[in-house]
Amino acid sequence: MISGPKPEWLTFDCYGTLIQxxxxxxxxxxxxxxxxxxxxxxxxxxxxxxxxxxxxxxxxxxxxxxxxxxxxxxxxxxxxxxxxxxxxxxxxxxxxxSRMPPFPEVVAALGELKAQGFKLCIVSNTDDDIIAGNVAQLGGHIDRVVTAQQAGAYKPTQQIFDFAHDALGLGRSDVVHICASPHLDLAAARDLGFRCIWIDRGTGRKPLPDYAPNAVFPTLDCVPPFLSSANWG
Missing domain, CATH: 1.10.150.750 (DNA polymerase; domain 1)
Structure with a gap:
């Protein structure tokens, strides 16, 4: 289940979530x-x-x-x-x-989320010039990219997420974060208290023992129908 207000923005981990x-x-x-x-x-x-x-x-x-x-x-x-x-x-x-491609379902799933009215932001542990080649492969659906280079810090620190939320003009409770990394993104969701969907692509990465995300799916194309049926508070 996912509770709270419907977010204007969805934030995403890039590598492992969107990109292979x-x-x-x-x-x-x-x-x-x-x-x-x-x-x-x-x-x-x-x-x-x-x-x-x-x-x-x-x-x-x-x-x-x-x-x-x-x-x-x-x-x-x-x-x-x-x-x-x-x-x-x-x-x-x-x-x-920069040449690493998206997972097969990603571009269409991002398009569905845009059609539902969400704005999409990537929050990634990389440099601007490196991620540019990956974003160019995402169908023009990404509205904002926040990198460790911009924030001066890497995930899972509070600094990069605070930087991203400030850049979007949002509080932590105003977003839903979608990610594949337990030790980076799930750890930040646990420590900072934002809503989070884990994409468990079967890589063998284990969930955190002391945190359960709001939802878990094997691929990104499961997310649009889930969010479209959510009962937002």
Whole structure:
């Protein structure tokens, strides 16, 4: 169930929710590892170690751009795994992000939500120039994009969500956030108290043990009929 007033705005996580992040990251890492034919490091291991460094770097102050975070995270991960790092490796990674496509149902689902009268905003842990290529693939349905670069902070911090809500002229209770990341977006919904729909795409990411989102669906196309039938207070 979802209660409260009908929102004017819906906010979205981008990568993993709208855009095929896991698939695109795997392809980029496989391309990087292909340059090291003698290594026994598998793509899943490099991704796991990279993620560890990426999240740690995003929490550091002062704020670092995502390009810097990705570069340092990949370098540290490859050093830990005894792989020779070159500048070409980070170009493979960051260059692939903008080209990552939406999930098959996403553009049509966003169109349905626009037809229902909602305004749509992305809140994403990235830089403006990186996400521009992804937004261009979303059918012209996105009204606003808020990035970590603009806010000077990454999810799940309060700062980026406060920045987004202030930019939209809204309070936390005035939006519904739609996301796929438990440790970033669901954690923020739990701590900050905004309404949240989790898109659980079967990636193996686990829900938080101390928080239940307002609704859970496997794909984004389940959201328009759910919101159209909601009894808004």
């Amino acid at each position: 992040w896991d698939e695109g990251l795997l392809a980029a890492v496989e391309q990087i590892l292909a340059k090291h034919p003698g290594s026994d490091v598998d793509p899943e291991t490099l991704i796991r170690v990279y993620d560890k460094y990426e999240h740690a770097l995003e929490a550091e102050r002062p704020h670092k751009s995502f390009r810097v975070v990705a570069r340092e995270g990949l370098r540290l991960a490859m050093e830990e795994l005894e792989l020779a790092y070159t500048s070409d490796d980070i170009e493979i990674l960051t260059g692939s992000i």
